[in-house]
């Protein structure tokens with residue numbers, strides 16, 4: 001988690017500046033004082049595929065060809081994504097590339113960008129940026145037409161506090177975007193974020209949303225529910241524990257409600273929002289297709305892998321105690337903020353547009369559980385049932 005050394009990698013920063021203006025069907029991306037770049041297909045998002053799982057070799061070849069053509073034609077403005085190597089960030093990057101956006105990934109360890117994505121036909125560049133450094137943020141935003149903030153901090157360490165990342169740095173990114181004339185920003189927060197919460201984490205997320213919206217009124221705030229995928233830390237942990245424990249410990253009585261959403265769906269939603277002028281200035285809660293209580297979720301996963309554990313309610317006081325002890329370990333499996341998060345319902349507020357509103361087919365949790373058991377046999381120490 002230490003900041004990496006400065007200096008852009010990959011392509012030199014494009015010094016042109018873009019702003020997005022809505023048209024009847026789509027964003028058109030106007031370069032100030034010069035040429036105008038529009039989606040020549042006339043349909044936003046044309047050419048993107050349904051996210052129904054990892055792309056096949058054919059999909060990858062097709063997507064690569066599309067990216068090269070699109071990058072060459074400069075049909076879309078560059079999107080800078082802070083946190084583009086993370087669990088969610090990687091999906092956002094791939095969906096943006098698939099839709100023909102050139103992408104700049106701003107993270108502290110930019111060498112990971114090409115390790116993860118390859119070269120993407122020249123449509124992708126990595127840049128060493130710490131979001132605490134205003135100058136580096138400015139460099140990352142130079143020439144961009146849109147921005148995504150997908151930076152996370154789950155455990156405070158030294159100067160890296162929830163407030164410094166989720167409030168101060170979030171505000172800094174919004175401010176620098178505004179100063180550079182960039183109106184399209186998607187700020188990733190989380191369902192349940194609340195400026196009045198007693199939890200430092202949940203409060204910082206809530207205050208962060210407010211300062212971003214106050215700084216850049218056109219920013220879109222996206223609040224995903226807990227996200228899952230075969231490579232997550234959420235489902236794989238539950239599956240792994242279910243495989244070895246005949247008695248499964250619940251958070252409290254397991255009555256907290258949650259609405260897990262596939263990370264691929266959220267990645268695609270971010271790309272869709274950047275194309276949709278109607279999303280500017282709005283806040284979205286986005287959850288998956290089903291709402292579970294925590295106990296029902298554990299039962300559903302257990303049934304999927306052929307287990308019937310005894311579910312054991314454990315008091316939150318005990319969980320907070322475990323989190324305090326866990327923090328002493330090199331890679332703490334549990335943190336105070338995680339326990340605080342499972343104390344509150346994290347489901348989309350009623351009336352929120354669903355994934356279908358963005359033409360995205362929601363992926364269910366059962367298929368991913370089967371995929372984890374099939375393809376990641378050692379996840380959480382498990383073996384195939």
Ligand SMILES: NC(=O)c1ccc[n+]([C@@H]2O[C@H](COP(=O)([O-])OP(=O)(O)OC[C@H]3O[C@@H](n4cnc5c(N)ncnc54)[C@H](OP(=O)(O)O)[C@@H]3O)[C@@H](O)[C@H]2O)c1
Nearest residue numbers: 083084085086087088107108109130131151152190226227
């Ligand atoms: N995971 C979930 O279930 C979930 C649910 C709801 C909301 N969210 C939200 O979704 C967002 C992304 O979460 P995630 O789980 O994808 O996070 P993640 O996997 O931990 O990725 C974090 C990314 O941020 C970068 N980063 C961290 N600190 C940075 C800094 N100081 N400067 C620049 N880059 C920095 C990391 O790269 P470097 O380390 O190389 O800098 C990495 O690319 C967060 O806002 C999170 O709260 C997540």
